[in-house]
Amino acid sequence: MDLKGLIAETLEHFLISPGEAGLVSLVRYIEELERWGSRMNLVGLKDMERVCRELLADSFFLHAFVGDRRRLVDVGSGSGILAVPLAILNGSLEVLAVDKSLKKVQFQRHVRRTLSLTNLRPVGGRIEAIDPLDADGLVAKAYGTTGAVIAASNRHLAAGGLTFVLKGKGQRDENFPGHRLEKSLGYSLPGVARDYRLLIYKKIC
Numbered sequence: 001m002d003l004k005g006l007i008a009e010t011l012e013h014f015l016i017s018p019g020e021a022g023l024v025s026l027v028r029y030i031e032e033l034e035r036w037g038s039r040m041n042l043v044g045l046k047d048m049e050r051v052c053r054e055l056l057a058d059s060f061f062l063h064a065f066v067g068d069r070r071r072l073v074d075v076g077s078g079s080g081i082l083a084v085p086l087a088i089l090n091g092s093l094e095v096l097a098v099d100k101s102l103k104k105v106q107f108q109r110h111v112r113r114t115l116s117l118t119n120l121r122p123v124g125g126r127i128e129a130i131d132p133l134d135a136d137g138l139v140a141k142a143y144g145t146t147g148a149v150i151a152a153s154n155r156h157l158a159a160g161g162l163t164f165v166l167k168g169k170g171q172r173d174e175n176f177p178g179h180r181l182e183k184s185l186g187y188s189l190p191g192v193a194r195d196y197r198l199l200i201y202k203k204i205c
Contacts, residue, residue, distance in 0.1 A: 003027055006052050013190045014060045018089055025088045025115050030056065032114060033079055036107050042079040051081075057189040058166055058196075059085035062139060065164060065200065069093055069137035075127050075152050076143035080108045080120075086139075087120040096133055098123045127152045134158060141166040146199060150176045153203065161203045169195035178205045 004027050011018060011026075018026065034048050059082045066072055067090055074083040077097035087095040097108050097120065108122035123130060133156040140149040146165050153163045163179070173184045183200040 003030060003048065003052070006049065007056070010052065010057050010060060010190060014057075014063070016060055016063060016089065022088055025117075026056075026085060028115060029080075029084050029088070029111055032107075032111055033081075036110075037079075042104060042107060053189060053191045055081045056085060057192070058082065058141060060089075061187060061189070061198075062086065062164060062166070063089050065198070066090075066093070066137050066139065066162075069135075069162070071096065071133070071135040072137040072139060073098060073127075073133050073135045073153075073156055075138060075140040075149060077108065077122070078104050078142075080104075080111060080122070082139055082141060083120060084108065084111055084115075084117070087117050088115070091119055094119050094121065096121045096123050096135065098125065098127050098130065098133075100124070100126050127156070132156055136161040137164070138162070139164045139166070146174055147176065150179055150201060153201075154178070157203050159203055159205060163201040163203070165199040165201070167197045167199060169197055173199070176201070178203060180204050 007026050071094045074097045077083045077099045080097050083095045083097035099105055105122045105124040112120045135156050136158055138153045138157050149165050179201040182202045185198045188195050
């Protein structure tokens, strides 16, 4: 598999030009994910082509929406499949990757050192137990219900901050106290025969 070519093609689909250094960093991240994944379960998929098409592409899709944030929290970050690419693609964005799994946080710290990603900050612990993170953006994928994501955002998101929730196509729109649904957007990923939905909520109090 031409990993670099696949990533470059997916970036082009989303009209993202990361430069050669950014592309090299993205490839290196996936290579490290594959290497560590041979010893421990970091993502549910072992096929790196599927990881790129079904998981990495989500971060590229999100890039256009979160690019103007100051500090972004990735809840249940896991292997950093959202957090790491977003940090690579936007060096001015501080990305706080929160996960309760020590091995996954250790992997992200390894990636931070390997790629010199000074704007990536892996945080170990449960989102409901750590100190408030004073963020203006929060992203979540595969972190329970939308309600659970909104509840997790309350302590860490400043008023006016946005929560970005990635869900399957069938996700219904919901409203939550203190948060307003700003956008509900269906989308697809290149080469993937499934549809998805992005929900964007604004914290109003």
